[in-house]
Amino acid sequence: WNDAQITFRARAPLKAGQVQLWAGFRCHDHDSRYVFALRGGNDNDIYLARYAPNGGAEFLGFAPLNFQAKPGVWYRLRVVILGNRFQIFLNDEKLPRLNVIDNQELWHQGSFLVGGGWLPAEYSEVHIKPLSGQDKAAFLALGNECWSPPPVDKEALRRTERSQYSPVLVSSLSTGRTNICLDGN
16 A cells, blocks of 8 residues: 555453554565554653664654543544545544654555554454545645644633542551552542
């Protein structure tokens, strides 16, 4: 595949410890491919990189999810590829989470792959088609646009957090060491 649009649904099984949904495009072999992922857990982002031998590997970008990815939930990913620009969409969002140009594109075509993470994942509804017509026009119309999280009203957040605050009441202290659980508060 060269210029293409790839869509699929993926999820981590309900009993998985966290979400790690990996896929790739323009794959030549294990060492020469683009990889992207919806990563939960401590990462909690969408990630894109180029794997290449002889110092050709490069991290291309990541975008925070603004929510905690959960096992058992299906996520729809769409990757649109035109030349050296890659757009990665999440679910039915109109703007890509990542909109990246690879300035050192090492190859222009290759296979598509699913999987490759270190945790179990399930994939369905995989569709690949050449990028042309309306899809290509929509890709070009986006230019450099990218999704961004809604702004946070920090003052309102502060008010809410302060209204929920309650002090810890310590009923007794021992003569030695006293452990007091704050439960993250």
